[in-house]
Amino acid sequence: MTGVELRSVSKRFGKTYAVRNVSLSVGKGEFLSLVGPSGCGKTTTLRLVAGFLAPDEGEVLLNGESMGGVGVRQRQVGIVFQNYALFPNLTVFENVAFGLRTRNTPEDILRPKVEQLLSMVGLDRRASAWPRELSGGQQQRVALARALAITPKVLLLDEPLSALDAKVRNSLRFEIKRIQRESGITTIYVTHDQEEALSISDRVALMNEGRIEQTGSPRDIYLRPANSFVADFVGVNNLLEGEYLGDGRFRWRERILSVENVPLPQGPCSLMIRPERISIASRDSASGDGNILPGRVSGKVFLGPLLRLAVDVEGEQILVDLLNTEIQPPALDEEIRLRFSPDDGRPVAGR
Amino acid sequence: MMRRALWLSGGICWFAYVLAPLALILVGSFGEKWFGTLLPDGFTLRWYADLFSKTMYVRAMGMSLLVACLTVFINALVGICSVYAVSVLGKKWLRRAFEFVILLPIAIPPVVMGLGLVQGFNWPSFSLVGTWQLLLGAHLVYTLPFMLRPLMANMDMLNWTVLEEAGTSLGATPFFLATRVLVPNLVPGLLSGAIMTFAMSLGEFQLAVMVTGSASQTYPVVLYQAFYVSTGFACAATTLLVLFSILSLGAVIFLGRLFGTRSAGMAV
Numbered sequence: 001m002t003g004v005e006l007r008s009v010s011k012r013f014g015k016t017y018a019v020r021n022v023s024l025s026v027g028k029g030e031f032l033s034l035v036g037p038s039g040c041g042k043t044t045t046l047r048l049v050a051g052f053l054a055p056d057e058g059e060v061l062l063n064g065e066s067m068g069g070v071g072v073r074q075r076q077v078g079i080v081f082q083n084y085a086l087f088p089n090l091t092v093f094e095n096v097a098f099g100l101r102t103r104n105t106p107e108d109i110l111r112p113k114v115e116q117l118l119s120m121v122g123l124d125r126r127a128s129a130w131p132r133e134l135s136g137g138q139q140q141r142v143a144l145a146r147a148l149a150i151t152p153k154v155l156l157l158d159e160p161l162s163a164l165d166a167k168v169r170n171s172l173r174f175e176i177k178r179i180q181r182e183s184g185i186t187t188i189y190v191t192h193d194q195e196e197a198l199s200i201s202d203r204v205a206l207m208n209e210g211r212i213e214q215t216g217s218p219r220d221i222y223l224r225p226a227n228s229f230v231a232d233f234v235g236v237n238n239l240l241e242g243e244y245l246g247d248g249r250f251r252w253r254e255r256i257l258s259v260e261n262v263p264l265p266q267g268p269c270s271l272m273i274r275p276e277r278i279s280i281a282s283r284d285s286a287s288g289d290g291n292i293l294p295g296r297v298s299g300k301v302f303l304g305p306l307l308r309l310a311v312d313v314e315g316e317q318i319l320v321d322l323l324n325t326e327i328q329p330p331a332l333d334e335e336i337r338l339r340f341s342p343d344d345g346r347p348v349a350g351r
Numbered sequence: 352m353m354r355r356a357l358w359l360s361g362g363i364c365w366f367a368y369v370l371a372p373l374a375l376i377l378v379g380s381f382g383e384k385w386f387g388t389l390l391p392d393g394f395t396l397r398w399y400a401d402l403f404s405k406t407m408y409v410r411a412m413g414m415s416l417l418v419a420c421l422t423v424f425i426n427a428l429v430g431i432c433s434v435y436a437v438s439v440l441g442k443k444w445l446r447r448a449f450e451f452v453i454l455l456p457i458a459i460p461p462v463v464m465g466l467g468l469v470q471g472f473n474w475p476s477f478s479l480v481g482t483w484q485l486l487l488g489a490h491l492v493y494t495l496p497f498m499l500r501p502l503m504a505n506m507d508m509l510n511w512t513v514l515e516e517a518g519t520s521l522g523a524t525p526f527f528l529a530t531r532v533l534v535p536n537l538v539p540g541l542l543s544g545a546i547m548t549f550a551m552s553l554g555e556f557q558l559a560v561m562v563t564g565s566a567s568q569t570y571p572v573v574l575y576q577a578f579y580v581s582t583g584f585a586c587a588a589t590t591l592l593v594l595f596s597i598l599s600l601g602a603v604i605f606l607g608r609l610f611g612t613r614s615a616g617m618a619v
Contacts, residue, residue, distance in 0.1 A: 072516075073524070075520075076522075077520055081513055087531075087536075088509075099522055149521075
């Protein structure tokens with residue numbers, strides 16, 4: 001049974017489509033991320049699920065029931081907002097209790113429930129604090145507990161971590177994941193941060209210009225992007241524009257490179273080579289079954305565990321990530337030969 | 352050196368123009384005679400006894416308090432509804448129009464407004480001129496900008512659209528949201544608006560003198576007449592008004608400390 005289902009949903013603002021014919025289903029208890037650049041329609045999709053917006057076409061289902069004509073108040077969805085949206089005039093306890101109060105929950109049920117939620121997010125000792133006395137991370141925990149208090153059919157998180165600094169963001173990311181797993185609640189998580197989406201989700205839906213470009217597990221999306229947009233979005237990629245000749249052959253400029261054999265029609269497309277899959281070939285080694293690209297080191301960035309090189313190959317900049325354990329990194333302006341094996345060059349549609 | 356000189360001259364001006372007249376009036380209200388000297392002669396409580404024995408003054412004070420309280424109350428209601436509407440509808444042009452409309456009464460002198468009211472509400476068969484209700488209406492319009500300003504600033508800080516979405520998703524009805532979230536969070540703005548409008552209505556003279564009749568005279572109007580009675584009497588009457596202003600100011604600030612700082616976290 002699906003927790004959330006969108007059936008050919010479209011939403012227009014004026015004449016422009018914010019969401020165009022989107023179909024998506026999220027299993028019960030599944031954690032799905034909607035990710036994409038700003039303006040791609042991910043927040044609109046979330047608001048369609050929440051009920052703040054009604055679709056122009058198509059239909060939204062929660063737990064198998066159509067939500068047509070069902071308002072936000074009746075939908076029983078828990079929402080966590082980017083800027084926390086805690087009620088400043090209520091204590092932490094009362095913020096979490098708010099949803100139960102609207103349902104006239106008796107005190108002897110409400111109190112233990114709120115206390116349990118507060119200890120789940122690690123704030124049981126701040127129950128009587130005011131929201132303004134808490135740090136951003138703590139406020140967002142309260143918001144999470146508040147959303148969960150109404151035992152929602154689905155938990156919707158709209159960029160919940162983007163107002164926080166990097167350190168808090170990382171720890172809270174895992175905490176959200178832990179709480180979601182423990183409570184087994186269907187979750188849709190909106191973010192523009194691909195790393196966040198890939199690290200937290202069971203499944204990722206990547207959106208662009210109101211459509212879903214690809215849905216899949218983080219591993220799938222990362223290793224087998226459906227097209228050049230996805231490839232570009234989910235990591236630093238070298239995308240070489242060229243032509244697929246079929247049968248694992250790719251023409252880039254004057255060269256024929258041997259690449260992964262993919263079921264793609266012959267014709268213009270892009271070749272994706274991950275920076276960490278490129279190595280430096282020794283000066284005189286034979287190419288073997290690998291591809292050799294001669295170039296000149298045009299830049300070096302130290303990234304902690306990695307050293308990122310920018311290498312100029314026939315005017316095209318190719319990024320290469322080397323582990324910093326390499327004994328002798330090449331110097332700037334040094335002429336080197338890059339090598340990648342056919343399995344690491346993946347043609348993707350679009351250019 | 353320069354800074355100290357500025358402070359000093361500022362202090363002197365404040366003393367000369369604000370404190371000294373008030374002090375003189377206070378002293379004058381206890382003096383028996385005050386003619387041609389810097390300070391009055393003798394000590395008496397006669398003027399205060401006179402004041403409270405004259406029903407006209409007592410009634411006028413009651414009238415002033417009634418109009419001022421109603422002005423605050425109605426303007427608070429109108430204010431909350433207006434800032435809510437402007438914020439929820441979220442239209443830029445609406446906000447501009449609103450800001451212009453609330454500025455209008457400040458731009459128009461009260462005398463002009465009073466004349467307009469006297470002309471506009473004086474029909475042969477049915478005249479509102481001379482009633483306290485007309486004065487109330489005039490004060491409502493006159494003081495509304497001063498209620499709306501702090502309320503709008505308060506509302507702008509609230510980020511209401513998101514709070515409303517959060518509350519609605521948690522199952523709150525608009526009424527529940529208004530009473531449990533909106534109004535408690537507007538307390539600081541309401542209080543500073545209330546202080547302003549109350550003080551303005553209580554001391555307002557120009558509109559009152561033109562619009563009210565003998566049965567609906569407010570305190571500033573009878574106070575003006577008091578100077579024709581005797582200086583000591585007028586001083587006592589003035590002291591009473593100042594006293595009332597200060598007391599009600601104190602009461603509002605006290606209420607603000609009671610509700611405002613706890614709930615909304617902002618000092619008034």
